[in-house]
Amino acid sequence: MKNEALDIYAKIEDLLGVKDVAPKLYSYYFFILEDLHFNSLLDIGCGSGDFLRSLAMQYPQRNLMGIDRSQVMVESAQAKGVNAVNVELDSIEEQFDIATATFDMVNYLNQDELLDFFETLAQVILKGGYFIFDINSEYGLSELAVGSFIEDDGDRFIAIESFYEDGIYDSEFTLFEKCDSLYKKSIGNIKQYLHNESFFNQLDGWKLKKRLPIKLYDMQDYDKEIYILERV
Ligand SMILES: C[S@@+](CC[C@H](N)C(=O)[O-])C[C@H]1O[C@@H](n2cnc3c(N)ncnc32)[C@H](O)[C@@H]1O
Numbered sequence: 001m002k003n004e005a006l007d008i009y010a011k012i013e014d015l016l017g018v019k020d021v022a023p024k025l026y027s028y029y030f031f032i033l034e035d036l037h038f039n040s041l042l043d044i045g046c047g048s049g050d051f052l053r054s055l056a057m058q059y060p061q062r063n064l065m066g067i068d069r070s071q072v073m074v075e076s077a078q079a080k081g082v083n084a085v086n087v088e089l090d091s092i093e094e095q096f097d098i099a100t101a102t103f104d105m106v107n108y109l110n111q112d113e114l115l116d117f118f119e120t121l122a123q124v125i126l127k128g129g130y131f132i133f134d135i136n137s138e139y140g141l142s143e144l145a146v147g148s149f150i151e152d153d154g155d156r157f158i159a160i161e162s163f164y165e166d167g168i169y170d171s172e173f174t175l176f177e178k179c180d181s182l183y184k185k186s187i188g189n190i191k192q193y194l195h196n197e198s199f200f201n202q203l204d205g206w207k208l209k210k211r212l213p214i215k216l217y218d219m220q221d222y223d224k225e226i227y228i229l230e231r232v
Contacts, residue, residue, distance in 0.1 A: 003069055004186070004188055005173065005188030005189055005190050006068075006069055006070035006188075007070050007188075008173050008175050008187075008188040009070070009188070009190060010048070010070045010072035010073040010076065011072060011156070012156060012158045012173070012175060013047070015151045015153065015156065016149070018103065021217065022051075022103065023054075025103060025216055026050075026054060028134075028214060028226055029051070029132060030054075030055075030058065032228060033055075033059075036097075036098065037097075038097035038129070039063060040062060040063035040064075040065075040094075040095075040096040040098070041055065041059075041062060041063070041064050041065075041096060041098045041099070041100060042065050042067065042092065042096040042099045042100075042124065042125075043065070043066040043067075043099070043100045043101070043102070044066075044099055044100070044101045044105060044121075045067075045069070045101050045105030046066025046068050046073070046077055046082070046084050047068060047070075047073045047076075047077070047102075048073055048076040048080070049066060049076065050080075051102045052064055052065075052077065052082045052084070053081070053082050064083060065083050065085070065094075065096075066082060066083065067084065067085055067086070067087055067088075067092065068084060068086060070086070071086045089120050089124065092124050094124075095123075095124060095126050096125055096129065097129045097130075098125070098129055098130050098131070098132065099121060099125055099130075099132075100131075100132050101131075101132075101133035101134075102133070104192060105133065106133045106134075106135050106195065107136050107141075107169075107192035107193055107194075108190070108191075108192060108193075110191075111193065111199065114195065118203050118204075119204075122206070126231065127231055127232065128230070128231065128232075130228055130229065130230055130231065131206070131228075132227070132228050133226070133227055134214075134224050134225065134226045135195055135224065135225055135227070136169070136192060136194075136223065136224055137213065137221070137222055137224060137225055138167075139219075139221040139223055140223030140224055141164050141169040141192060142164040143221075144217060144219065144223050145162055145164070145169060146164050147161075147162060148160070148161055149162070155177065156175065156177050156178070157175070157176040157183070158174070158176075159173075160172065160174075167193060167194040168191055168193060168194070169191065169192040169194070170191050171189065171191075171192075172189050174187050175188075197225075206229045206230065206231060206232065207230045207232045208229055209228040209230050210226075210227070210228040211225055211227050212225065212226040212228075214226060
């Protein structure tokens, strides 16, 4: 996936309504973390840093760090005082007690990429540590997130077309951003991949501790699943 598409997403995320439901999602993570002992936490795909910022308020003495593939996201997180960097997971040399990936980051990786990701993450998380993440369910991807979305706040016009087929959710973004008296057009495409419990159950070096289906949007079926994996 090209970083440009992630940067487009970063520029328009505030128009998508995800910030309204994020506190509800984060509250599950806080609930889970309450029961775990940790001194250090790496948030992967930290985005604009809201989760890490809330975490820093609750756990001021811990070593908290975020990484994100989008430079635009990282700058936005840094502007909030969050310790975030635009590096890939495989360049992290430090080890952490816990890793998190909030709001779908794991869906951005296809199965092969995810296998590599878990292999790399196993080097970064200390034995006995945890990886906590959420993914969109099939209902979330195929029913809730599909269709057309248009928003215009004067400085930005965004159109998104999203489709789902055979476990792949595809979003095409068109953004017009105001630059002086002109509009700059950017287009990008982000794919999300459906993953299921059996995949997370057979990963070398990891033990599935819990899968928690949740209804973030209060619809008839669950739209996300939170997973807790232990590094073994
Ligand atoms: C839907 S956003 C969620 C952001 C943030 N975690 C939150 O809760 O608001 C997904 C984030 O994952 C980042 N991302 C996607 N793939 C990534 C990867 N392989 N490594 C690091 N970040 C990634 C994107 O740039 C984006 O910021």
